[in-house]
Amino acid sequence: MPSNRVLAILLLCWPAGAQTPAAPAAPAPASSTAATYVGSETCQPCHEDIYNALLKSPHNLINKEKWRNFATRACEACHGPGSKHADSADASAIRNPAKLSADESSQICLKCHLNQPTHIGRIESSHAKNEVACVACHSVHAHGPNGLVPRKMAAINELCAGCHTEVWAQFQRPYKHRLPEGAMSCVDCHNPHGSIFAVNAQAYAANETGCFRCHGNLRGPFTFEHAPVRLEGCGACHEPHGSANPRMLIRAEVRYLCLECHANLPNTAAAVKNPPALGGVPPAFHDLYSPQFQNCTVCHMKIHGSYVNQELLR
Amino acid sequence: MKFLLALLAGFPLLAQQAAQPTPDASASSPTPTGAEWFTGSIDLGYRFTSIGGDNDVYRSVVNLGQGPRLLGLDFTIADPKKRLFDRLNVRAYNWGGDPYNTVHVDASKQGIYDFNFEYRDLAYFNLLPSFADPLLGTGVVLDEDSYFARRRMSDFNLDLLPGHHVIPFLAYGRDSGEGTGISTFYSDINQYPIADHTFDKTDNYRGGVRLEFNRFHVTLEQGGTTLREDQDAYNSTTNYGNNLQPYFGQNLYLSSLDQAYGISGSSIYTKALFTANPVPWLDVSGQFLYSEPKTNVNYTQFDTGNLVLQSAILFYTGEQALGFAAGKQPHTTGNIGFQLRPFKRVRILESWMTDRMHTSAAGLFTDMILQPVSSADTILTPLSSLLALNYNQEQVDILVDVTRKLTLHGGYRYTWGDAQTGDALVAGPGQESSEMRQQTGIGGANFRATQKLSANVDFEGTASDHAYFRTSLYNYQRMRARARYQVNNALSLQAVFTLLRNENPLTGINYSFLSRQNSLSASWTPSKKITVLGEYTRSTLRSDIGYLEPEFLSPETSLYRDNAHSATSLVDVALPGYAKLTPRLAFGGSLFISSGSRPTTFYQPMVRLTVPLYKNIAWKSEYRYYGYGELFYLYEGFRAHLLQTGLTISR
Numbered sequence: 001m002p003s004n005r006v007l008a009i010l011l012l013c014w015p016a017g018a019q020t021p022a023a024p025a026a027p028a029p030a031s032s033t034a035a036t037y038v039g040s041e042t043c044q045p046c047h048e049d050i051y052n053a054l055l056k057s058p059h060n061l062i063n064k065e066k067w068r069n070f071a072t073r074a075c076e077a078c079h080g081p082g083s084k085h086a087d088s089a090d091a092s093a094i095r096n097p098a099k100l101s102a103d104e105s106s107q108i109c110l111k112c113h114l115n116q117p118t119h120i121g122r123i124e125s126s127h128a129k130n131e132v133a134c135v136a137c138h139s140v141h142a143h144g145p146n147g148l149v150p151r152k153m154a155a156i157n158e159l160c161a162g163c164h165t166e167v168w169a170q171f172q173r174p175y176k177h178r179l180p181e182g183a184m185s186c187v188d189c190h191n192p193h194g195s196i197f198a199v200n201a202q203a204y205a206a207n208e209t210g211c212f213r214c215h216g217n218l219r220g221p222f223t224f225e226h227a228p229v230r231l232e233g234c235g236a237c238h239e240p241h242g243s244a245n246p247r248m249l250i251r252a253e254v255r256y257l258c259l260e261c262h263a264n265l266p267n268t269a270a271a272v273k274n275p276p277a278l279g280g281v282p283p284a285f286h287d288l289y290s291p292q293f294q295n296c297t298v299c300h301m302k303i304h305g306s307y308v309n310q311e312l313l314r
Numbered sequence: 315m316k317f318l319l320a321l322l323a324g325f326p327l328l329a330q331q332a333a334q335p336t337p338d339a340s341a342s343s344p345t346p347t348g349a350e351w352f353t354g355s356i357d358l359g360y361r362f363t364s365i366g367g368d369n370d371v372y373r374s375v376v377n378l379g380q381g382p383r384l385l386g387l388d389f390t391i392a393d394p395k396k397r398l399f400d401r402l403n404v405r406a407y408n409w410g411g412d413p414y415n416t417v418h419v420d421a422s423k424q425g426i427y428d429f430n431f432e433y434r435d436l437a438y439f440n441l442l443p444s445f446a447d448p449l450l451g452t453g454v455v456l457d458e459d460s461y462f463a464r465r466r467m468s469d470f471n472l473d474l475l476p477g478h479h480v481i482p483f484l485a486y487g488r489d490s491g492e493g494t495g496i497s498t499f500y501s502d503i504n505q506y507p508i509a510d511h512t513f514d515k516t517d518n519y520r521g522g523v524r525l526e527f528n529r530f531h532v533t534l535e536q537g538g539t540t541l542r543e544d545q546d547a548y549n550s551t552t553n554y555g556n557n558l559q560p561y562f563g564q565n566l567y568l569s570s571l572d573q574a575y576g577i578s579g580s581s582i583y584t585k586a587l588f589t590a591n592p593v594p595w596l597d598v599s600g601q602f603l604y605s606e607p608k609t610n611v612n613y614t615q616f617d618t619g620n621l622v623l624q625s626a627i628l629f630y631t632g633e634q635a636l637g638f639a640a641g642k643q644p645h646t647t648g649n650i651g652f653q654l655r656p657f658k659r660v661r662i663l664e665s666w667m668t669d670r671m672h673t674s675a676a677g678l679f680t681d682m683i684l685q686p687v688s689s690a691d692t693i694l695t696p697l698s699s700l701l702a703l704n705y706n707q708e709q710v711d712i713l714v715d716v717t718r719k720l721t722l723h724g725g726y727r728y729t730w731g732d733a734q735t736g737d738a739l740v741a742g743p744g745q746e747s748s749e750m751r752q753q754t755g756i757g758g759a760n761f762r763a764t765q766k767l768s769a770n771v772d773f774e775g776t777a778s779d780h781a782y783f784r785t786s787l788y789n790y791q792r793m794r795a796r797a798r799y800q801v802n803n804a805l806s807l808q809a810v811f812t813l814l815r816n817e818n819p820l821t822g823i824n825y826s827f828l829s830r831q832n833s834l835s836a837s838w839t840p841s842k843k844i845t846v847l848g849e850y851t852r853s854t855l856r857s858d859i860g861y862l863e864p865e866f867l868s869p870e871t872s873l874y875r876d877n878a879h880s881a882t883s884l885v886d887v888a889l890p891g892y893a894k895l896t897p898r899l900a901f902g903g904s905l906f907i908s909s910g911s912r913p914t915t916f917y918q919p920m921v922r923l924t925v926p927l928y929k930n931i932a933w934k935s936e937y938r939y940y941g942y943g944e945l946f947y948l949y950e951g952f953r954a955h956l957l958q959t960g961l962t963i964s965r
Contacts, residue, residue, distance in 0.1 A: 061424070065478070067478050067479075067528075068528070098765075099765070101715065101718060101721070101762070102760075103661070103713075103715070103721075114589060114591055114597065115526055115527065115528070115529065115530055115531035115589050115590065115591070116524075116526060116531055116589070117524060117531065117533045117587055117589075119589060119599070120533075120587045120589060120599055120601055121599075122597075122599065122653075123597070123599055123651035123652065123653050123663050123665050124649075124651060124665050124667075124709075126772075129663070129711055129713065129723060129758075130758070130760065130770055130772060131721055131760040131770065151403075151405075151418070151420070152388075152405060153416070163796065163808075163810075164810075165808065165810050165833040165835045165849050165851065166810050166812055166831040166832075166833040166851050166853070168849070168882070169831070169833060169849065169851035169853070169880035169882070170853075170880075172880045172881075172882060172904040172905070172906045172916070172918070173878075173880075173906055173908075173914075173916065174375045174906070174914065174916045174942060175375070178414055178436065180904075181408075181414050182407055182408070182414070182416070183408075183414030183416060183434060183436055184434075196601065196647070196649045196665075196667050203603070205518065205537060205539055205581060205583045205605050205607075206535075206537070206583035206584065206585050206603040206604060206605045206645075206647070207583075207603035207604070207605055207645055207646075207647040207669070208605055208607070208645070213467070213487075213489065214465060214467055214489060216489040216491075216514060216515075216516035216541065217491055217512070217514040217516075217543055219516070219541070219579075219607065220607065220609060220641065220643065220673075221607055221608070221609055221641040221642060221643035221673045221675065222609075222641060222673075222675070223611065223639040223641050223675040223676075223677055223697055223699055224675070224697075224699050224737075225673055225699065225701045225735070227701060227733070227735045227782075228782075228783060230671065230673070230701055230703060231703055231733055231782050231783075232782065232783065232786065236783070236785070244876065244878070244906075244908050244912050244914040245912055246374075246440070246442045246444075246445045247440070247445070250874075251872075251874055251911070252874065252911040252912035253911075254445075254446075256861075256872045256874065259861045259862075259864075259872065260784060260785050260859050260861055260872050261783050261784050261785055262861075263784060263822070263860070263861035263862040264784065265862070265867070278733070278735060278746055278748050278782050278783055279783055279784065280746075281862055281864055281867065282864040283864065284864055284865050284866070284867075285865075286864040286865065287865050288863060288864065288865065290448075291448040291449065291450070291451055292448045292505070292556050292557060294448070295445065295446045295448070295459075297446065297459060298446050298448060298458055298459065298498055298505060298556070299498060299500045299505050301459070301497055301498050301500075307575065307577065307609070307611040307613065307637075307639055307641075308611065308613045308637040308639060308677070308679055308697065310697075310699070310737050313500040314499075314500060314573070314615075
């Protein structure tokens with residue numbers, strides 16, 4: 001791992017070279033004299049709709065928060081000091097987050113929201129790495145029962161599908177989780193703010209896979225585990241977004257799904273360098289031409305794990 | 315049906331006297347007035363269904379029934395005096411017999427509490443003869459592997475807000491399921507379809523405290539779960555099972571069966587999370603997660619019939635089995651990461667993660683074989699097993715804002731781990747072990763040409779020298795590209811392309827996997843009267859992998875193909891109004907057509923008409939068609955017409 005060592009040294013040295021840190025958010029436009037705070041009520045006459053909406057939104061809390069020094073300055077908490085804009089009515093004299101880059105606008109939000117549990121997985125989040133700004137999903141000035149982001153499951157799904165169209169297409173397949181019906185939403189399984197688990201997956205009971213939130217009967221621990229469930233997750237056999245195959249399986253016939261893994265001869269290790277070692281061959285009485293053996297789960301019905309039988313038969 | 319169509323056609327005529335359009339939701343006075351303290355809507359209706367084809371498959375795929383329904387209820391109470399709450403919001407959908415019932419309640423009082431409750435009741439029905447009916451080809455349908463179950467999930471969360479910095483919280487959740495179905499009782503040589511009943515419930519209790527300050531945050535949470543699960547399977551008639559061929563001249567059958575599982579479990583878990591930005595150019599976050607689920611199992615089984623023990627070619631008339639086992643699974647996860655901003659245009663993200671899980675279980679299984687002419691044989695089988703997993707990951711990403719319009723990122727991820735699995739707690743021939751090592755290069759770009767045009771691309775390529783399974787990701791490339799262009803205020807377009815290619819060239823495996831998805835979507839709103847949304851996706855999937863045919867260990871290739879067209883659309887049109895009312899017509903739906911290993915068609919077109927009748931009352935009608943067909947299993951197709959009509963009352 002020489003590259004890692006170089007990187008570690010580089011990382012340790014960075015702070016020394018970073019004595020002039022970047023401002024976390026883009027500053028308001030520079031000019032000869034700095035703009036000052038004027039208070040939200042100064043904004044009201046010209047931006048009455050937004051002002052009134054803000055008063056009813058969760059962000060109205062900013063107007064009352066003294067500990068962050070934004071009390072009575074909810075508008076300027078994000079837009080920066082507004083005295084010059086108020087004097088000149090010049091749009092360029094105030095920060096407009098809508099015109100900033102995704103990272104710059106998100107930094108404005110993170111001034112207050114960074115140190116909250118919601119953002120515990122932000123560093124690992126693919127949304128953050130792909131420059132998806134907070135305002136791509138959250139409407140900062142919105143008001144009403146839904147707060148800043150849709151709460152109805154159908155509305156959440158519509159929002160996510162706006163970018164993830166290819167995923168939403170999978171939900172048009174016959175066997176899928178019930179998202180199009182509005183019974184589930186994308187955030188039941190994925191954390192849009194980021195997660196340390198793959199595909200921004202939600203976790204259940206600290207660090208167990210989020211699938212167990214609804215499928216608690218498959219959680220175990222079983223006396224005899226089916227290893228892929230634990231090592232690769234439910235996605236090893238199921239396509240959770242939707243499939244043309246019953247039970248959302250990734251193969252049309254169960255026998256192929258099983259045999260693709262269960263095809264390692266005991267002597268494989270000697271014959272092949274670095275073999276995938278898990279998954280042996282079924283005994284020879286499995287005559288695949290007989291319908292009796294074409295769906296493995298007819299007999300191996302405890303396929304997710306069994307409490308009493310090593311072959312997952314009961 | 316005809317009466318309904320006539321009713322539908324006639325309703326707009328009846329609506330000539332109706333009143334004003336939906337109230338404008340734009341902002342008005344910030345203080346709730348008397349008229350505003352309660353806002354919401356209720357959507358009541360009746361659904362008619364007409365189903366042709368296989369009703370069981372319809373229930374497995376759609377499962378919407380006929381009858382009166384509470385289709386939606388959504389209201390908000392804003393208490394002007396802010397007594398028990400500032401705002402209470404309730405949402406409920408699809409009650410009155412639909413398979414997906416949901417309720418959500420949010421209540422909050424500023425500076426005091428934030429409460430939410432969620433309840434879902436989902437029905438699952440699955441009866442697909444093509445899935446698991448070994449005798450289907452002979453015309454015998456045994457409905458094996460079918461079930462009808464309901465899962466109910468409730469969650470209560472209460473955050474107390476005594477101050478800005480210290481936030482205690484409490485939560486309770488319950489997940490339960492109950493259902494009946496047809497399972498299989500396995501006995502050597504033959505398997506017997508039997509009725510079963512399952513019940514399970516998991517209770518989750520948790521509480522903790524969040525400490526939130528300007529420069530750091532810590533969350534400490536302690537939780538626990540309890541599990542109870544009962545499974546019963548029974549048979550009381552002569553059951554000839556899946557194998558009708560005589561075995562050594564004797565017919566095998568099951569006369570009676572009583573099989574029961576009793577499972578109890580518990581778990582404690584601990585979460586510690588922190589985020590901090592000690593200096594403006596450094597953000598740090600980390601978490602420690604620990605859980606330790608445990609289960610205890612009692613198993614009993616008593617069966618009679620003409621059965622056989624294959625290993626000894628021993629025919630017997632009865633069997634009594636008792637088993638008990640206990641298992642536990644300590645599971646620890648740790649993570650730390652930071653984001654460094656050494657320069658204005660450069661961000662460095664680095665994170666480490668480790669995940670360690672160790673499942674071990676032990677027990678005893680006693681099997682007593684009862685024979686007609688000799689004494690009972692008792693077989694004692696100790697049960698023990700192990701599954702251990704160590705997973706580690708390190709990743710570094712560097713993001714550089716090359717210009718204000720272009721951000722490039724690149725990085726490297728190294729994942730490694732090992733797993734042990736086997737039927738014994740001590741190392742030996744009963745155990746298998748494997749390793750996993752992957753080195754991944756990451757790259758991407760984000761280009762914002764203008765506010766109207768943006769594009770981004772992500773790529774990662776991985777080389778492995780160990781993997782757990784033959785089908786695991788090995789040498790793979792993954793890519794996602796997306797472009798969005800807003801042509802004008804009315805029209806915006808988006809294109810998405812994703813690719814996953816995985817190769818495992820090892821001898822005997824020769825795994826080759828390629829999945830591609832191309833998606834185009836458009837949104838066109840030329841005026842307030844018309845909205846057109848459309849999306850089309852073409853997906854292709856090809857998988858070839860070698861395997862061994864078990865009977866003679868002859869090498870074969872498993873081929874899987876799935877080439878599909880998916881499209882969704884919605885056209886929403888405001889019809890000519892009357893008396894300041896605007897009826898709306900929406901139509902569209904979705905289609906799915908696939909070819910390959912399981913050629914399938916699934917059509918879901920719909921038409922919806924909304925006619926305001928009077929102030930805050932609208933009449934809504936919706937027609938939806940579900941058409942499902944499979945080329946290989948024609949008997950599983952269905953065609954369903956659903957007509958839903960009702961009133962929406964809003965305030």
